[in-house]
Amino acid sequence: MKKLIKNGIIVTATDTYQADLLIENGKISCIGQDLAVGGAEVIDAKGCYVFPGAIDPHTHLEMPFGGTVSKDDFETGTIAAAFGGTTTVIDFCLTSKGEPLTNAIQTWHAKSKDKAVIDYGFHLMIGEINDDVLEELPVVMDEEGITSFKVFMAYKNVFQADDGTLFRTLVAAKELGGLVMVHAENGDVIEYLIQQALAEGKTDPIYHALTRPPEVEGEATSRATQLTGLANSQLYVVHVSCADAVEKIADARRKGFDVWGETCPQYLVLDQTYLEKPDFEGAKYVWSPPLREKWHQDVLWNALKNGDLQTLGSDQCSFDFKGQKDLGKGDFTKIPNGGPIIEDRVSILFSEGVNKGRITLNQFVNITSTRIAKLFGLYPQKGTIAVGTDADLVIFDPKIERIISVETHHMAADYNPFEGMKVTGEPVTVLSRGEFVIREKQFVGKLGHGRYLKRAKYNSEKTDVRQSNSLTI
Ligand code: URP
Ligand code: ZN
Ligand code: ZN
Numbered sequence: 001m002k003k004l005i006k007n008g009i010i011v012t013a014t015d016t017y018q019a020d021l022l023i024e025n026g027k028i029s030c031i032g033q034d035l036a037v038g039g040a041e042v043i044d045a046k047g048c049y050v051f052p053g054a055i056d057p058h059t060h061l062e063m064p065f066g067g068t069v070s071k072d073d074f075e076t077g078t079i080a081a082a083f084g085g086t087t088t089v090i091d092f093c094l095t096s097k098g099e100p101l102t103n104a105i106q107t108w109h110a111k112s113k114d115k116a117v118i119d120y121g122f123h124l125m126i127g128e129i130n131d132d133v134l135e136e137l138p139v140v141m142d143e144e145g146i147t148s149f150k151v152f153m154a155y156k157n158v159f160q161a162d163d164g165t166l167f168r169t170l171v172a173a174k175e176l177g178g179l180v181m182v183h184a185e186n187g188d189v190i191e192y193l194i195q196q197a198l199a200e201g202k203t204d205p206i207y208h209a210l211t212r213p214p215e216v217e218g219e220a221t222s223r224a225t226q227l228t229g230l231a232n233s234q235l236y237v238v239h240v241s242c243a244d245a246v247e248k249i250a251d252a253r254r255k256g257f258d259v260w261g262e263t264c265p266q267y268l269v270l271d272q273t274y275l276e277k278p279d280f281e282g283a284k285y286v287w288s289p290p291l292r293e294k295w296h297q298d299v300l301w302n303a304l305k306n307g308d309l310q311t312l313g314s315d316q317c318s319f320d321f322k323g324q325k326d327l328g329k330g331d332f333t334k335i336p337n338g339g340p341i342i343e344d345r346v347s348i349l350f351s352e353g354v355n356k357g358r359i360t361l362n363q364f365v366n367i368t369s370t371r372i373a374k375l376f377g378l379y380p381q382k383g384t385i386a387v388g389t390d391a392d393l394v395i396f397d398p399k400i401e402r403i404i405s406v407e408t409h410h411m412a413a414d415y416n417p418f419e420g421m422k423v424t425g426e427p428v429t430v431l432s433r434g435e436f437v438i439r440e441k442q443f444v445g446k447l448g449h450g451r452y453l454k455r456a457k458y459n460s461e462k463t464d465v466r467q468s469n470s471l472t473i
């Protein structure tokens with residue numbers, strides 16, 4: 001059935017204007033003033049913004065980590081994402097050395113199939129480069145549409161790859177049209193600092209942060225950007241947490257390197273003192289990179305404003321406090337890293353960013369949706385509001401006030417790191433390809449509605465081809 005969204009204010013990365021919007025066959029078919037369409041279901045968006053569905057470029061759903069598995073899977077994780085205004089997620093597919101890449105990808109398809117309520121794609125972890133991997137990469141790109149690769153510079157003896165692997169991945173990505181993503185922390189130095197702390201009997205959660213100081217993130221970011229310049233390749237630095245890393249990304253961009261940076265809500269509004277909470281509660285706030293001293297937050301906000309950082313990911317990787325985070329009682333190195341963020345990512349950026357005048361409304365759309373779609377080969381099918389694009393839309397009431405709480409969130413994890421925080425602005429209705437997923441704040445979506453997205457290559461001309469729908473009113 002046709003749907004007509006009336007009286008809303010449409011916001012894209014460049015424009016803000018009042019118009020009605022018609023949806024047919026899952027796509028936007030017309031945008032205009034005072035549209036009247038026979039037989040269409042009318043959705044009144046008066047007083048609300050209409051945003052392109054947000055895209056979360058960084059999730060770990062049902063991911064094995066530290067002897068356990070992240071709590072939210074493709075069902076709870078994508079439902080929570082939709083409540084928060086996110087209509088696409090790109091999840092990290094982990095690989096194991098010696099295992100064919102396609103096996104790992106099949107494992108991720110099995111996790112997500114028939115579960116996701118919104119569309120999704122995969123990035124692929126590269127842990128080693130050898131002839132088999134080099135042979136498989138073009139196939140993975142062409143047949144699976146996986147066009148971004150993740151290299152970990154940290155988590156020694158688990159995920160960490162060496163500099164040779166990073167460099168060869170950058171070279172291969174350049175040749176093939178892929179985007180290399182890095183977790184930039186110096187894993188070798190962190191391992192030394194950890195062993196030193198443990199030897200001194202320092203086992204509390206705060207030592208997770210103190211053994212991963214900003215310098216190890218700055219150093220790894222610098223190394224990754226230099227290698228990118230040398231390979232004349234392209235790089236996306238995930239979860240940037242501190243001034244040291246922002247500076248290195250900005251330097252690289254000034255030199256003309258093709259380097260991009262993502263931050264996450266936790267780094268924008270939480271700080272290192274949270275790791276000192278009593279009764280082991282600090283474990284709830286263990287991320288890698290860790291939360292920083294508060295002053296870093298201003299640097300991150302400024303970087304989003306001035307363009308040195310371009311995107312916001314959630315790094316969704318949730319663990320229960322009871323039964324998962326507490327694996328690290330008495331040894332901070334055993335606390336699973338990560339938290340439940342997928343639901344509140346968009347609201348926090350709106351409330352703390354737009355409402356507080358730190359970024360504009362159009363920047364907000366660019367940071368949560370448009371830029372991400374462009375970088376990861378989804379634009380313009382996703383990431384904007386235009387005729388012919390997927391009707392992934394969020395009707396967002398900027399006036400609703402909400403207190404973030406585990407009592408009301410839709411994630412599976414048993415706590416919320418933003419507990420008690422007030423945010424103003426909330427998605428009311430969310431559509432995925434023209435179908436309601438959230439309607440008047442109720443979940444009405446279907447498991448398995450979400451489709452796997454084959455993504456275009458980095459910077460390829462294909463990303464600018466729009467399949468236009470002809471309009472019949
Ligand atoms: O602490 C984090 N960031 N957990 C998720 C895994 C990763 O490094 O992104
Ligand atoms: Zn990471
Ligand atoms: Zn991550």
Ligand code: ZN
Nearest residue numbers: 435446449450
């Ligand atoms: Zn459906």
